[in-house]
Amino acid sequence: MGAAASARESRWAWWGPLLAMLVGGVLRFVNLGQIHRLIFDETYYVKQGWSLIQFGYERDIKDDLEEPDELFTNGTADVFGSAPDLVVHPPVGKWMIGAGEWLFGIDSSFGWRFAAALVGTLSILLLGRIAWLMWRNATLATVAATLLAVDGHHFVHSRTGLLDIFLMWWVLVAFYFLLKDREQARERLAVRWGSVADRSFMSWGPHLGMRWWRIAAGVSLGLACGTKWSGAFFLAVFGIMTVLWDMNARRAAGVSSWFKGGVFKDGIPAFFSMVGVAALTYLASWTGWFATEGGWKRDWAQDHPAEGLARIVPDPLRSLFAYHQEVLSFHTGLQNEHAWASNPWTWIVQGRPTLFFSRWPSQGEDGCTVSECTRYITSLGNLFVWWGAAIGIFIVLFLWLFGRDWRAGAALSGVIAGWLPWFLYQTRTIYSFYAIAFTPWLVLIVVTVLALILGGQEASESRRFWGRVIVVSYVLLAVLFFALYYPVYVGQLIPRTQWSLLMFLPSWT
Structure with missing residues (x-):
């Protein structure tokens, strides 16, 4: 690739994801406060966010209030008593929700959801930049951003004041920082190892200096843990991943004792840079x-x-x-019956998406002009992302284990950290909406497979042409799926017959 072509590719690696972010952002912010009521678990986190802004900690609701949600929705902030509330999640995500309430007022449902919509929008661009760092291909960067922009699971979370979108944001930021660190570490290793004249006295390889990107990742992962404790799984998996990257870099550079160098010169400093920094950040979040x-x-x-x-x-x-x-x-010990609880086995195939909101007006009610209507919000993901990832995960696993493709391992890392730990809690009440934490990595799994279809620079022009046709067609189908299901992502009033057609699997209702 020539210099001009490379510069053009770099520009489009920004402009493509930026365009996807702008379109996705408009869709996320338009009518954000249309449903002016606390939906699903907003009843906890929106009120707790405002309590943090007012008091610095979460207070319990007054005992004598019968309808605190209605009072809060109508702008009555005085719903809190003087007693503290036993809250079971750390405060970072609630501080972020509270910041939107502080900016726009508690009587603004736009304000309740502003922070979620903001990080949901920014994560579209961020995933595009992550894909660029992984493949150096502007088409794949744009594809990654677009697929996230039109994923219904991500979209619904971006429009709801829950904590999980903030967990997703901070672990995605950390992942980006670690990719930047990987790039920088290899550049330093090439320079420092190349300048060593007598390598017999440096069997472990050189020190790579202060790793500021890695420290930044530690801060981000501390904020993730400060949102939900499940961020600790990402801390563990990403920590192992980044050290394995260093070991592989030392081995590829010809360092004889690359394993020891990876452990002592990279691994131990990485522990303090990530786990130590994350722990301090988590403590500061309180x-x-x-x-x-x-x-x-x-x-x-x-x-x-x-x-x-x-x-x-x-x-x-x-x-x-x-x-x-x-x-x-x-x-x-959380074990209670809930209609929308689901086993993690069903998450990746969207077996039981979570119902966030529903209303069933009849003719003449709420603008309904037919016999029966529906307002419905479900966390159903875009099947071209989720079912595509369910198939693609086997291909990507093969590429990682047998092809030693680091990109495949990176795409799997978020799924390993965000999905697999939940299988340890088979008797606990859990929900598929938790899967938003690893949704960007499902996109990366799909993109890994699409990268194979697209073909590299060594492929023939005909091969690359048809590869582009297939990739673009796949993305267009994902966009069409999102457009078709848009009404049940935003609570749009639709005939119940249309809703029945959309919810064609019994487990979706």
């Missing part, structure tokens, strides 16, 4: 709880004096630890 006196179990340590070595731990940290023990007990 600043509101530390800085105030009313949070749940804030004064627990005063009533439970320390003994032995525990006396060296500050009381606020002991209280926070006791709080975390109670939350852990809640999460591991």
